[in-house]
Amino acid sequence: MEQRLEQKQTQRLSLSPQMQQAIYLLQLPLMELRQFLQQQLIQNPLLEEIEDESSSDDEEILKELRKDEIEPDLQEEMERLARFEQEWEEYFHSTTLPGQEQSDEEKEEYVKASITKPLSLQDHLLWQLHLMVLSPEERKIGETIIGNIDEDGYLQSSLGEIESDLGVSHEKVEKVLSIIHRFAPPGVGARSLKECLLLQLRSLGKKGTLQEKIIESHLEDLKRKRYKKILRNLGISTEEVNEAVKAIACLEPKPGMRISREDARPIVPDLIVKKVDDGYHIMINDEGLQRLRVSPFYRQLKGDGNQDPGARQYILEKFRAAKWIIKSIEQRRRTLIKVAECIVKKQKEFFDRGPKWLKPATMREIATEIGMHESTISRVTMEKYIDTPHGIFKLRHFFSGEVATDKGAISSRGVKVAIQKLIAEEDKHCPLSDEEITRKLQERGMHIARRTSAKYRRSLNILPSNLRKEL
Structure with missing residues (x-):
């Protein structure tokens, strides 16, 4: 077997640690984001939490976020990266924790150290x-x-x-x-x-x-x-x-x-939607979320030319990392608000009248409307919840397929709501079979097959008619 050296040219998407961290923060739900920021406050001495709600530093931070050239690049880069879904999948399966250079085992250890271990x-x-x-x-x-x-x-x-x-x-x-x-x-x-x-x-x-x-x-x-x-x-x-x-x-x-039930963690919504007059007001749930800034003391030291070169380099690196985290959090906030506004606009009947009025929608439609890539929408809605006038729902609850009806298409979730209502109102001594449920839905203009009706019933964790029967 002959051994030889070969040159091979390949094209591969390369991600900077900062961009990896920005995408990582975009995906995090509120509870995990709190844990991440707490860890960063420990690791980066230039980051500090703003304790005073009325602090005048807020205006300074916002001005920096608006004028700094990094943020537009961040949005543009995120969208460019989103177009390479295959490379992203390789990255998530083969690289380390974004911005932290940690293995999966180290990530697990970090999570264990960040929360109290429940009694198994x-x-x-x-x-x-x-x-x-x-x-x-x-x-x-x-x-x-x-x-x-x-x-x-x-x-x-x-x-x-x-x-x-x-x-x-x-x-x-x-x-x-x-x-x-x-x-x-x-x-x-x-x-x-x-x-x-x-x-x-x-x-x-x-x-x-x-x-x-x-x-x-x-x-x-x-x-x-x-x-x-x-x-x-x-x-x-x-x-x-x-x-x-x-x-x-x-x-x-x-x-x-x-x-294990005693250790169940409560759902904390990332977004809150409240009805105001004829419209809706969307807010980010910041309760318990650390408000960060770069320490004024270290900000001054950064410009001190008389420092030891090693110390100056360390401060500059931590300063860049702190600024990037603050900007990534702000970008996450803006993206969440933008996506939520589009969802509320598209699903207005749901917010006005209730769950059964949910319309068919796809992530691609939302992405096209707000000018982002579909994979960005997928990441920003991952494991996140929204508090609505009708209860708390996963953001992905608002994306579903469609079912044809006499009055136009409705979402598959709307059909599931109708099935739940039929079963809730059925005679418990003579429960409805899948065929009877299908017939009743068809009488209401929802044209689905019996096997589809059975599939939706199973997805709702509802037993078949012979197991729902009571004496």
Whole structure:
């Protein structure tokens, strides 16, 4: 095999760290932006937070943002880069954190250091395990069992695998598992849904009750809502079945979620839309967001020619980085406002009359109207929320396909709202099938196929008619 040197000419999009950072900030939702700015305040001594809301420095900062030649270049460069979607995809998959030269692992460590780590289900179970009086061998078995419990609370490994890995007897593993079954939350460590529900009933002191009999012998009938079969086999009344079913419905099929739900973070909208007279006022949600400026002290030092060359170079680099962050934040704000104004204009009926009046819209249409690239719209709407008079929605909620009707095209989300309303108003003893839902929609002028109706129902996490039926 011959070895030789070759020259090969290729064209590749090269991104400066500043441009990488500008695009990165454009994508960040509010909560992550706060964390990023907090980290920058720690890393860059030239950045400082404006504490006084009435500070006169605001006017100075805004003047600099308007006169500085960097900002127009920033907008132009962002649009130029947006036209190279393929190169962007390569960048996001192959390069480091924008402006920070960090690996994915370092980014993960930064996030972990920026927020308080919530208590996981395994942490919760290990804490309970260490409170028990156990032998070293039993403790090791318990740690192994807990390590194989998923976030829903179910044991994913078989007892045979645990016995083989640890070289212990089946009786010892069963003994420790029975101890874990008494831990909170009730039902944790179960190997099946049936075992999970039975463990919860027994923790409530309901062993030997009708609920236990139904779960033990008729769980599949219960799932399929075959109540008549349960009545016939157990020889009980309809009222008794109703009471038992209500009690079983209060149990948690995923006990581990009781821990993770407590750690759920609230949704914080990036934009707020308020009705004012005949129009709408759009605001950026700045609550809790740091207002930054370049430190006046270091601004003066920057012009001091008597400094040590190394110190002067360091100050100049940090000064440029601080100015770029401030300008990138301002550019993010302007882009968000511009996109939101276009959405409100296009979806005015939604804001005036409610969710079912949502119109079909695509990111390409919005991009064309405001003179930006489609990928820029995609990034600025990524994981961001908007607070409207009708509730909080993802920005991407306002982009959907269209469905033909007798009165013109409507958005697919409008059809989903109609399906939700039909199911909410249906007779619970005789719920609507997908075919009946489709017929009712067609009577209202919405021409969709039965399979499309079924697809929309599934996307709304609504069960089929046979599983919605009640006694």
